[in-house]
Amino acid sequence: AQTVTQSQPEMSVQEAETVTLSCTYDTSESDYYLFWYKQPPSRQMILVIRQEAYKQQNATENRFSVNFQKAAKSFSLKISDSQLGDAAMYFCAYRSGHTGNQFYFGTGTSLTVIP
């Protein structure tokens, strides 16, 4: 089975600064999709950004962008101009493009935004 690793259990960032959350994954597949989900204290899981493995261009969504390094199997999330509302747990997830609809999640990174 594929594994997703988030090595930073906790991170903090000053408001308006930039922070990068790390994620690595292990797979033998060439076709797959990667996601970052945000879980605020309300516990609702919200999709932040999605990346197709076949695309070389890094996905961006407003202040959120990824650094996708396919050869290194790395998928980090960069949050620019951090806001208080960005404080949440962030989960990296992998979905196979071949072997069914399984999603694999990392253990999460808790992000604190300091005013």
Add this chain to the structure above:
Amino acid sequence: DAGVIQSPRHEVTEMGQEVTLRCKPISGHNSLFWYRQTMMRGLELLIYFNNNVPIDDSGMPEDRFSAKMPNASFSTLKIQPSEPRDSAVYFCASSFGQFGEKLFFGSGTQLSVL
């Protein structure tokens, strides 16, 4: 669209009681997932369905857990008998079956077994 709807939002029960969690996926989605979230183990996939058929239930902890999807718009996760170690947040999520489609989560059920 109302999104994925889970009920109840909170459930408090006593050890040994039967617990039933309910989920209504987004209309048109043909994949449904049940996850359990705890501080110790993070997000664990319990079971998922494609077109109402269970595909992988290897994450179901033991025989006390069962899940059904009688039709495309409804699924249940049942725990009988419940134990204190079952206390967790249980999420239901749905997706289109096409590869790469994102997962839409419900708001979860906070289960406390006393």
